Amino acid sequence: MRLRALGVVAGLCGACLGSGSVSAQVQPATPIPPQMPPAAAQPTQEDHPTLVLPEPSPRWIYVLEPVFPYLVASKMWIFDGDDLSVKGMVSGGYTPNAVMSHDKSRFWLAETYWSRGSRGVRTDVVTAFDSKTLDPVGEVVLPNGRLLVVPKKHNATLTSDGRYLLSFNMDPAFSLSVVDVTAMKYLGELDTQGCSLAFPTGDRSVASLCPDGRFVHLTFDETGRVVTSELGQPFFDSENDPVFEHAAVHRPSKQAFFISYEGWVYPVRLDGMPKVAERWKLQGPGDEEWRPGGWQLAAFHAASNRLFVAMHKGGKWTHKQAGDEVWVYDVTSRQRLHRIPLPHHSATITVSQDDKPLLFALTETAILQVFDAVTYQPKAERSNIGITPWLLYTFGE
């Protein structure tokens, strides 16, 4: 009986989700299309529906994989952070950027396609995915394109009210494409005056980093036009000690920590025009051989005021070398709390934002590791996460 079969499937999958409080749902199998003869449907004893996820947990980890040897076919993997069991996957386009919604209902990929795979007409789009069904539920074409670059987290972001997605573009003029993700409509381009990346600073404002080490701060209106544009003062030496693009940013609390190649931390308040507090250094006496490095090399857990940074032993210009350890700091006292040795050196880390957080570390060899970010003990690891997983995202970040 169909309904009974569905109930059995739902019950089984509820068990495999490992949470008694979460009941899995299913979507019925796709109905047979009219052009197919009814006899083509294979009768089975079991039903064959499609699972629907419950509301995402802040402890789920979203892994963006650009698949370097096959760049035209990227993926976003979703795992339960506690045991690294697979929740699902979506397919994406060329060198995508992911953006997580504030209300967990959606995530978006800013992505690029060609009509014949690697040839033909190029289309740049922001695609909305339903976070429960993982279905693409809408798209907005970016008529001026987007920067094609090894995915960097801060090349796309969401305003504080969750309404506008901003996608960085170099076509080759520097701009941010504005997409109203409520109306699913492209609005226009914000001229960033030669500055790059996107750090949200309010409901209608964003900051970008300039080549000489200052922010430009833009406010814009509901039609996607720049209202004000303000340049800050340089706060780091972009010639001799640049900050990594992958600042640890916590959108809800508007806090960010920019980290330089040499290990200086620049705390930044992203509320209106960015305000940079006094810098401090990751390394203390005896740490001279160590430096920060990797790709998404830092994460901030807002509730506990802790900054996590991937560190390695290396000389100058080893800024992309994966971390052998994660160093943990209290950003108020600016004291190091702990050094977490990594069983597998990792270029990318992040932390979940719940009150018993998980620390995730991703290697360049497709191994995902998870640690209890309170006790700092390893919890699980999983190999063969695709081919070249690269960036980590969580809801609530």
Added chain:
Amino acid sequence: MTILDAFDRMMEHTARRIAQRSSRRGVLARLGGVLVGGAVLPLLPVDKTGAKLAHANEFAKTAQTKDPTKCNYWRHCASDGYLCSCCGGTVNVCPPGSYASPTAWIGTCVNPDDGQAYLIAYQDCCGKDSCGLCFCLGTEGEMPSYRPELNNDIVWCFGAPSMVYHCSSQVLIGKA
């Protein structure tokens, strides 16, 4: 306005922004133009004498000049991606059926045979999906993407007929 005109304007913009903090003489010394394939490309701020060159020397200590299919070949000191030399091309010739990009970011590598520093244009070959062979990541003098002229993560296919990255070339510009 062609894309290359626009590209030059973009890079001028970047250079001007840098110039706001640098001495005029210093900037003029580091800016110029080089004629490659009929298109005037911006020769962007390249630190020829400072820390980057010192570290290029560091790479050169273990570099070799015989086999461009290996990551320690001297020109690869800041190359990022799949070597065109492994994909049917060479350091300066694109594999068949791919497009040579006229634009590049510029690195400085030391040739261990003569101890001289050379400017290398890291131009991509474009128009097919990634070659997938001989991945190398050199980071000498490489800067974040808000310094695009010194960043090796960007798909450097601007000005080519396709923005699909295939492999990484290492084209000699001249002595630094």
